[in-house]
Amino acid sequence: xxxxxxxxMAQGLLLSARWTVLxxxxxxxxxxxxxGLLLVLRLSAGAKVQAMIRLYSEIFQGTPLLMQLFxxxxxxxxxxxxxxxxxxxxxxxxxxxxxYLVDIWRGCxxxxxRGQWQAAASLGMSHGQQLRLVIWPQAMRIATAPTxxxxxxxxxxxxxxxxxxxxxxxxxxxxxxxxxxQPFIIYSMVAALYFAMCFPLTWxxxxxxxxQGLALKR
Amino acid sequence: MLSLPPxxxxxxxxxxxxxxxxxxxxxLSLLVALAATVFGLLLxxxxxxxxxxxxxxxxxxxxxxxxxPLLVQLLFWYFGASSLLPAQAVEWLNTPRALTLAAGWTLxxxxxxxxxxxxxxxxxxxxxxxxxxxxxxxGVPFGQRQAAAALGxxxxxxxxxxxxxQALRIALPPLFGQYMNVVKNTSLTMAIGVVExxxxxxxxxxxxxxxxxxxxxxxxxxxxxxxxxELVLQQLRQGRWAPVGVGRR
Numbered sequence: 001x002x003x004x005x006x007x008x009m010a011q012g013l014l015l016s017a018r019w020t021v022l023x024x025x026x027x028x029x030x031x032x033x034x035x036g037l038l039l040v041l042r043l044s045a046g047a048k049v050q051a052m053i054r055l056y057s058e059i060f061q062g063t064p065l066l067m068q069l070f071x072x073x074x075x076x077x078x079x080x081x082x083x084x085x086x087x088x089x090x091x092x093x094x095x096x097x098x099x100y101l102v103d104i105w106r107g108c109x110x111x112x113x114r115g116q117w118q119a120a121a122s123l124g125m126s127h128g129q130q131l132r133l134v135i136w137p138q139a140m141r142i143a144t145a146p147t148x149x150x151x152x153x154x155x156x157x158x159x160x161x162x163x164x165x166x167x168x169x170x171x172x173x174x175x176x177x178x179x180x181x182q183p184f185i186i187y188s189m190v191a192a193l194y195f196a197m198c199f200p201l202t203w204x205x206x207x208x209x210x211x212q213g214l215a216l217k218r
Numbered sequence: 219m220l221s222l223p224p225x226x227x228x229x230x231x232x233x234x235x236x237x238x239x240x241x242x243x244x245x246l247s248l249l250v251a252l253a254a255t256v257f258g259l260l261l262x263x264x265x266x267x268x269x270x271x272x273x274x275x276x277x278x279x280x281x282x283x284x285x286x287p288l289l290v291q292l293l294f295w296y297f298g299a300s301s302l303l304p305a306q307a308v309e310w311l312n313t314p315r316a317l318t319l320a321a322g323w324t325l326x327x328x329x330x331x332x333x334x335x336x337x338x339x340x341x342x343x344x345x346x347x348x349x350x351x352x353x354x355x356x357g358v359p360f361g362q363r364q365a366a367a368a369l370g371x372x373x374x375x376x377x378x379x380x381x382x383x384q385a386l387r388i389a390l391p392p393l394f395g396q397y398m399n400v401v402k403n404t405s406l407t408m409a410i411g412v413v414e415x416x417x418x419x420x421x422x423x424x425x426x427x428x429x430x431x432x433x434x435x436x437x438x439x440x441x442x443x444x445x446x447x448e449l450v451l452q453q454l455r456q457g458r459w460a461p462v463g464v465g466r467r
Contacts, residue, residue: 062398062444064405066416067437074429152285159287163409170290183297191286191294198285 004180010189016172017193023158023168024197026090028151031097038102043109044127053102060099065160068092073164089161097154104150108143109135141215145208152198152205159194169193228431232422239418240439246336246414247401247443253340254400255393258347265352276348283345289406291342296334296410335407339400347396354389355381394451398444405440415439 038053060068073088083091112135120130162171173190177183228236264276283291300308311330328336358381366376386393408417419436423429 059441063437063440064402064416066405066408067419067433067440070416070420070423071430071433071437074423075433078429156287159289160406162289170287170293173290174293177297181301183293183301184299187290187294187298191290194286194290195282199281202281202285 004176006185009176009180009182009186012176013169013172013186013189013193016167017169017197019166019168020155020158020170020194021197023089023093023161023166024151024155027093027097027154027158030090030094031101031154034094034098035101035105038098039105039109040131042102042106043131057099057103060096061103065092065096065157066163068096069160069164085161085164085166088164089158089166093154093157093161096157097150100150100153101147104146105139105143108139108146111142112138141212145205145212148201148208149205152201155197155201156194226428226431228422228426228428228435232426232432233435235418235422236415236435236439239413239415239436240443242413243401243404243415243439244443246332246339246404246407246412247397249336250339250343250400250404251397253336254343254347254396257340257344258351261344261348262351262355265348266355280345280348283342288339288342288403289409292335292338292406292410295338296331300330300334329412331407331411334410335404335412339403339407343396343400343403346399347393350389350392350396351385353392354385354387357388358384390454391451394447398447401443401447402440 038056042050042053069088069092072092073083073085076083076088109131116134116138117130120134125133158168159170161168162174165171167175169190173186177186180186261276261280264272265280267273267276300311303311308330311333314327314329362380362384363376366380371379404412404414405416407414408420411417415436419432423432426432
């Protein structure tokens with residue numbers, strides 16, 4: 001039964017980790033686009049649109065990601081839209097990531113003193129120009145550290161896609177466990193691979209935070 | 219054009235299942251929140267210990283638990299760690315039994331799934347809660363320590379009576395944010411077979427094929443629990459219900 005060596009198992013897991021990386025990238029890029037778009041809308045659109053965006057991010061932040069995945073994966077076919085685990089996981093994680101990013105980034109924009117907007121307006125800039133040329137470059141410096149930190153949560157969240165049958169790292173670990181009954185070693189290796197993806201991000205976000213702290217003191 | 223299915227409510231039987239799931243979710247969340255807070259306080263104390271070995275051990279613990287997915291941790295405890303336990307221990311944990319209390323009341327023994335879920339969730343959440351508590355402690359001005367020392371309080375007394383009550387007040391909002399995460403995270407225990415809200419909603423969906431009703435109602439229950447926690451936080455912050463020393467100025 002055990003013709004799999006530890007090396008074979010590690011290799012299999014490493015290959016499936018590619019899907020975790022890819023799903024994380026999709027969620028992050030997609031979520032970044034959604035978050036960015038909603039941020040611009042929140043800063044410039046009317047009260048109704050703003051309230052809707054707030055509702056969106058509260059719903060996605062206030063409910064378990066698992067429920068969102070279930071609704072996406074089992075719900076869309078009910079509406080006549082066939083979805084693969086791939087598509088369901090990508091779309092749900094994108095919306096989930098976007099809901100958090102819009103909040104993180106809004107906080108950063110609000111941290112920029114009001115006077116900066118007023119100064120830009122007094123130079124005759126339009127609202128869009130004020131945001132793009134004056135506010136955003138400053139907000140981005142504050143935003144990088146928490147954004148990279150949040151990326152860790154995104155990578156960890158992709159593990160949930162295994163529950164709807166998407167074969168990424170966690171699912172590969174379960175499948176391997178069923179084939180060669182060595183759960184202790186296999187799940188340790190799975191955890192180690194996630195750690196190898198997440199820890200550099202955590203560390204980098206820490207470094208950015210420290211740098212920013214120094215810049216603010218100066 | 220999308221073809222919407224006709225609205226068809228869940229039968230009372232299924233709503234009843236769902237309510238049991240809600241109770242299980244609440245019970246599990248409460249136990250996890252308690253255990254993780256106690257362990258989180260301990261971790262925070264270790265991290266700020268003057269003994270380097272202790273603070274490094276706590277840091278290593280937090281780094282590992284915060285940088286791996288909760289789902290993998292749960293699978294690890296349920297399948298991985300239990301495979302290392304002696305066979306008799308697993309059998310003992312798996313046998314259903316009841317704890318007989320006085321006056322004929324019995325307390326059903328929790329399933330092995332429940333124990334593994336409680337254990338894994340608590341260890342994971344503690345690593346986050348410890349960080350919120352530490353931030354709270356850092357937020358108390360240094361002068362408070364000096365004032366406590368000037369009054370002749372020992373280090374431990376100063377912590378217990380001066381620093382911690384203020385630190386907890388500062389940490390209250392992020393701490394409650396963590397409790398909300400705990401509630402949301404209990405949904406993952408369905409993957410190891412804990413019959414909580416997500417598990418029952420999945421079961422109902424399989425049996426009735428009423429996808430939106432099953433997951434929709436479950437989602438609403440989660441929202442209700444999160445909103446309730448938010449309301450408790452607001453009450454606490456306004457100083458109501460607060461015991462003397464916590465939450466009051």
